Amino acid sequence: MTNPNALPSADKALNTDAYFRLYQGALKIKNPSARLAACYIILLAGRLGFRLQEIQHLREEWIDWRRGEIKIPSYDPCGCKQCWITARDIWGRRGLSELQEKGGWADDVKWRDLNADARDTVVEKASYCRPETLEDILYSERWEPKYDRSARTVPFGWSERITACLMTFFDHNDCLQHQRFPVSRLIKKAAENANGLEPDELSPHPLRATGLTFLADISVDPKMLCDLAGWQDIQTATRYLRQSGRITSHKVYSLLGKENEAPPVVPAEPEYQFPVVMNPIPFDGEPFSPITPDGIRFDRDVRLTRHHEQRNTPILLVHPREASLPFNYAGFPDADELSYDPRKHDLPGKIKRDSDRVQFEDGQPVTTATTIADTEDPHRVDPSEHAPPEEYRAETVDTRLSDYHDDDHDSNRMAAATITGAAAFSVGAVWSRLGQEWTEYWTADEGAVPSAERLAKGMAAYLVLVVGPLAVDLSLLFQ
Numbered sequence: 001m002t003n004p005n006a007l008p009s010a011d012k013a014l015n016t017d018a019y020f021r022l023y024q025g026a027l028k029i030k031n032p033s034a035r036l037a038a039c040y041i042i043l044l045a046g047r048l049g050f051r052l053q054e055i056q057h058l059r060e061e062w063i064d065w066r067r068g069e070i071k072i073p074s075y076d077p078c079g080c081k082q083c084w085i086t087a088r089d090i091w092g093r094r095g096l097s098e099l100q101e102k103g104g105w106a107d108d109v110k111w112r113d114l115n116a117d118a119r120d121t122v123v124e125k126a127s128y129c130r131p132e133t134l135e136d137i138l139y140s141e142r143w144e145p146k147y148d149r150s151a152r153t154v155p156f157g158w159s160e161r162i163t164a165c166l167m168t169f170f171d172h173n174d175c176l177q178h179q180r181f182p183v184s185r186l187i188k189k190a191a192e193n194a195n196g197l198e199p200d201e202l203s204p205h206p207l208r209a210t211g212l213t214f215l216a217d218i219s220v221d222p223k224m225l226c227d228l229a230g231w232q233d234i235q236t237a238t239r240y241l242r243q244s245g246r247i248t249s250h251k252v253y254s255l256l257g258k259e260n261e262a263p264p265v266v267p268a269e270p271e272y273q274f275p276v277v278m279n280p281i282p283f284d285g286e287p288f289s290p291i292t293p294d295g296i297r298f299d300r301d302v303r304l305t306r307h308h309e310q311r312n313t314p315i316l317l318v319h320p321r322e323a324s325l326p327f328n329y330a331g332f333p334d335a336d337e338l339s340y341d342p343r344k345h346d347l348p349g350k351i352k353r354d355s356d357r358v359q360f361e362d363g364q365p366v367t368t369a370t371t372i373a374d375t376e377d378p379h380r381v382d383p384s385e386h387a388p389p390e391e392y393r394a395e396t397v398d399t400r401l402s403d404y405h406d407d408d409h410d411s412n413r414m415a416a417a418t419i420t421g422a423a424a425f426s427v428g429a430v431w432s433r434l435g436q437e438w439t440e441y442w443t444a445d446e447g448a449v450p451s452a453e454r455l456a457k458g459m460a461a462y463l464v465l466v467v468g469p470l471a472v473d474l475s476l477l478f479q
Helices: 016-026 032-046 052-057 081-101 116-125 131-141 160-172 180-192 204-218 222-229 234-244 246-255 300-310 372-376 393-402 407-443 452-477
Strands: 069-071 153-155 359-361 364-367
Touching: 016 032, 016 180, 032 052, 032 160, 032 180, 032 204, 052 081, 052 180, 052 204, 069 372, 081 116, 081 131, 160 300, 180 204, 204 222, 204 234, 222 234
Parallel strands: none
Antiparallel strands: 069 153, 359 364
């Protein structure tokens, strides 16, 4: 019986020391491009918790350099081999469901459990499984993340090393063109170069578990971890946090009056706890430098420069991964039954190709946006993202206000506001006193006139407490 609390591959997640050794092993790969790809994969999976297909499809158009975020879109049209295979699996599952509903196949059978011959049989028998329906799936659903909640925002700007890796990788690549097995070989090669690691136990999935364990160590609640990991079920995040134990320990200390002595929820001294991502000192053999020889760090200023370089560059609306149809795969139509035309893809954000938001460069549809995800909801885009750096609203709001009044005038308004409050309080006090005079003299003594001395005091109080402050207030307001 399956343990309901079991965490897939979590028991194979690497601790901090083992992860450090794996990264060092990647730096010993001789081929420079393979070394860069290995660092890229190990950082994205082992610290940001990316799935394999997310790593394969990540492109610079997903990155908001200004905010230091990767925005995984809910849809990014792609015709790569992996997307065709995934489309075929969706196609086959729907065909199998049709046969099961009609009693033509056992109900307890899953598509993933079928061998090649059985898959071919399903495709032949199911009326749904026609080449045009497979094309429809690819053109409208691929690429999509695993779950709806997997379309998410993942911050990375907190790490100079991850920032440097992303910038360097996209200086040389549109995306990672590697298929599943080449990616696994890179991870195993890094493990072979490291001490004390078992290469056969490492693959993209346990490496993602390593990243999820790291995210659990720095998360303060299940919702935060669930959002970062892209899970549907928050209970999965709860189990990871329970395994981490940091929040539980903090709560126990707090309940027993020892909150000041509780171990930190987020580990202290992160540059020592997580040296790969939090200590930017360059390593030997690293294909990029988180701190350049002249002392430039890959921090917010460098990201802003990259953002300004990229913001006016039109972004492709169809993914740049190489298109490839897996005709030799079980259940896949023959070459004379199926072809690929990238012009048939639905565009992100359901944009129509004849929309004024779409232009064409070399026959490719492009648009202007910060990221692909922004095309899905353009109303959420901050207008300042497309403005020159000196025109950011947050950086110039005081200057713009000063165009309307100077500092002295602003001080006068503040003084006027203060005096207005005092005058209002005084009017209330005088009004209360007049009410008391009315009760004591006019009502009690049947309309007796107050004495001259009392009238003089009342008039003086009115001039000092009401008329005087209002005169000063008006002079300040209209100066």
